[in-house]
Amino acid sequence: MIMQSDRLANCTICGKLYLKDHTDYCLDCYKEMEQEFKVVNDFLKVEENRFASIEEVSTFTEVAEKRIAEFIRDGRIYVEDYPNLGYGCAHCGTLIKRQMLCKNCFEEFTAEVNKTLKAEKFLEEANRPNEHAQAARYWKLRN
Known part of the structure; x- marks a missing residue:
């Protein structure tokens, strides 16, 4: 075995x-x-x-x-x-x-996590290149 x-x-x-x-x-x-x-x-x-x-x-x-x-x-x-x-x-x-x-600590923890996740999402979106700007650069370079 x-x-x-x-x-x-x-x-x-x-x-x-x-x-x-x-x-x-x-x-x-x-x-x-x-x-x-x-x-x-x-x-x-x-x-x-x-x-x-x-x-x-x-x-x-x-x-x-x-x-x-x-x-x-x-x-x-x-x-x-x-x-x-x-x-x-x-x-x-x-x-x-x-x-x-306890209920209070759970609610505080949940609120803090949600706040952190929203902040991370905001930063991620702020650092993401704008699609319109990329398209404009593409056409500008192409010409």
């Missing part, structure tokens, strides 16, 4: 080389993540813990906040069932329950 190199990858957590099938992690890291998910999920299933924040969940389960946020972003934890559970916006830190940016 010939092994294809595109099936080999480095684990995004520990860097160990592994045979990539369905995850971005080696088997050891995958098992560890699944165990952490089980601990967090079991903690959240307890009615008294329904209103816990991500910091409290992390403290009681000893699972990193970053990992819990990954579980939320991946849709493995449905945060709508947990009113205080969320993670910080990647830009400003505001508590959010999905994506990477």
